[in-house]
Amino acid sequence: MLPKTAEYALRAIIWLAGRPGHREAAGPLAERTKIPRRYLHKVLQAMVQGGLVESQSGPGGGYSLCVPPEELTILAVVNTVAPLERIRHCPLGLPSHTRLCPLHKELDRVYAEIEKAFGRVTVAELLNSTSTIIPLCDVARSTRAASRSR
Numbered sequence: 001m002l003p004k005t006a007e008y009a010l011r012a013i014i015w016l017a018g019r020p021g022h023r024e025a026a027g028p029l030a031e032r033t034k035i036p037r038r039y040l041h042k043v044l045q046a047m048v049q050g051g052l053v054e055s056q057s058g059p060g061g062g063y064s065l066c067v068p069p070e071e072l073t074i075l076a077v078v079n080t081v082a083p084l085e086r087i088r089h090c091p092l093g094l095p096s097h098t099r100l101c102p103l104h105k106e107l108d109r110v111y112a113e114i115e116k117a118f119g120r121v122t123v124a125e126l127l128n129s130t131s132t133i134i135p136l137c138d139v140a141r142s143t144r145a146a147s148r149s150r
Helices: 004-017 026-033 037-049 074-081 102-120 123-127 141-148
Strands: 053-056 062-065
Touching: 004 026, 004 037, 004 053, 004 062, 004 074, 004 123, 026 037, 026 062, 037 053, 037 074, 074 102, 074 123
Parallel strands: none
Antiparallel strands: 053 062
């Protein structure tokens, strides 16, 4: 449903948000998020231009989140790289369709619900979830916590 660009942006944002104050180089970020490196550069550039991520070149450089995770919604990330498009007029350009037909009206209603849902969820909420599955990690929370206590 989401374009791959939006999925990749969300993966990168979640990874960066989970490491506040840390800069991540593109290579390791691509590996950890399972995003092809070339594509990741495109996504990161869009997020830098959109004001979500900042980059610093040189030694110790990399990418970091520049919006607090509590203020950053899924919708903001998606709209930065691959904006959700609503249906405002007949996609077929039919002159007799002065308003949306029943099909396109229903599709637009669904798109509106997706916007609302994505706008309600912040990156912080995803990171602070009580799920035993950690976003972008192959280790469950309980396993991770147990290994830390050893």
